[in-house]
Amino acid sequence: MNKLPKKMSGVLLTGHGGLEKLEYRTDLPVPTPEKGEVLIKVGASAVNNTDINTRIGWYSKCVIEQTNAGAFDGFQTINDNDASWSGIPVKFPRxxxxxxxxxxxxxxxxxSSDLIGERVLVRTLQQSGMTEAEYSCITYGSECDGGFAQYTKVLATEAFPIRSSLNDAELASFPCAYSTAENMIDRANVKPNDTVLITGASGGVGSAAVQLVKRRHAKVIAICSENKMEQLIALGADKVIQRGRNLLDFLRQDSVDVVIDLVAGKQWPELPDLLRKGGRYTVAGAIAGPIVELDVRTLYLKDLSFFGCTYQPRSVFENLIRYIERSELHPLVAKQYSLKEIKSAQQDFMAKKFVGKLILLPPQ
Known part of the structure; x- marks a missing residue:
């Protein structure tokens, strides 16, 4: 540790609220790795919906609006006690x-000191010390400090060596989005020749899901804004539908095997109607609004299976590392920012005018 600096640059989240709660600092202490931990010099990180949701307290049951309703200024009323994804209050500063x-x-x-010099990706959804069967986990950057800094520390078991010719920015586009998508695809048991509908298909998780579903030789129907449709076709989508259009005008009832949903919101009631009997619905986001209307008769009369997806077994990230090392996935880096530009990056993220990921680069 004697050759490492004592201070570093990083971004502190000082509380739930608007962009003013993000504070770029140059005098933060470099973490000291404790028993079982490693210290990582960060090459790149990225912006994700969970960063925004945690900052504004969107996970609180008090909030019933879409993410962007409070993404710039926060929400006037939240309950700090349930404003994190885990329901456990966030410890600030974070x-x-x-x-x-x-x-x-x-x-x-x-x-082992042999690990020094290893290039690694950090697993986003990490074990919290309990057995996998108990669905207990923590999110890197929420229940512990994350990658918005020059240095970060994690358990050695959560830092995965990676052998790839991709640069740091490209590799940083994978962990959160692609592990979320792969977990949803696993839980829904996507098989070759399945027809899979993906909402929010141009975002980080959605565009990852397009690639990962195609990797399993299934058919992709992608929903996105009109100006992104050609990019989704180029990414591999078999059919693209403009966001906001009535899906039943383009697809038959009972014509979809799996729905991968990241949006929810007002259009949600169309999704169960599109699923065939015995179809599978999987969800890991609700950026258009968390409160939806469900006709329970559709659920049980069609023998549908619903999967809420947060917890990820270790095998999901191990598989992701293999896919990357075998060059089976294409990184989608839309734009890069210096870490001190995090507010601009989050503003651009919320504007949703890009496909893929926005990357943050700390000082080197």
Whole structure:
């Protein structure tokens, strides 16, 4: 540790609220890896919906609006006690950042020094010390400090060595979005020749899902804004429908095997109608609004299966590392920003005028 700086740059989240709660600092202490931990010099991180949702307290049951309703200024009324994704109050100040690509530069006790110099990706959804069967996990950058800094520390078991010719920015586009998408696809048991409808298909998780579903030789129907439709076709989507259009005008009832939903909102009631009997619905986001209307008769009369997806078994991230190393996935880096430009990056993220991921680069 004696060759490492004592201070670093990073972004502190000082509380739930608007962009003013993000504070770029140059005097933060460099973390010290403890027993079983490694210290990582961050090469790149990225912006995700969970960063915004945590900052504004959108996970609170008091909030019933879409994410963007409070994304700039926060919400006037939230309950701090349930404003994190886990329902456990966030400890402020917190360094967010659910994505991280970097290099191990120091290790704590009981960790081999052979790991120093390894290039790694940090797993976003991490084990919290309980068994996998108990669905207990933490999010990197929420229950612990994350990648919005020059240095970060994690358990050695959560830093995955990666062998790839991709640069740090490209690799940082994968962990959160692609593991979320792969987990949804696993839970819904997407098989070759399935027809899969993906909402929010141009976002980080949605565009990841397009690639990961095609990787399994299934058919993709993507929903996105009109100006992104050609990009989704180029990415591999078999059919693209403009967001906001009545889906039943383009697709038959009972014509979809799987729905991968990241949007929810007012159009949600169309989704169960599109699913065939025995179809599977999987969800890991509700950016258009978390409160939806469900006719329970559709659920049970069609023998539908619904999967809420947060917890991820370790195998999901292990598979993702293999896909990357075999060059089976294409990184979608829309734009790069310096870490001190995080407010601009989040503003652009909320404007949703891009496909893929927005990357944050700390000082090197």
């Amino acid at each position: 360094i967010q950042g659910a994505d991280c690509c970097g290099e191990i530069v120091a290790v704590g006790e009981q960790v």
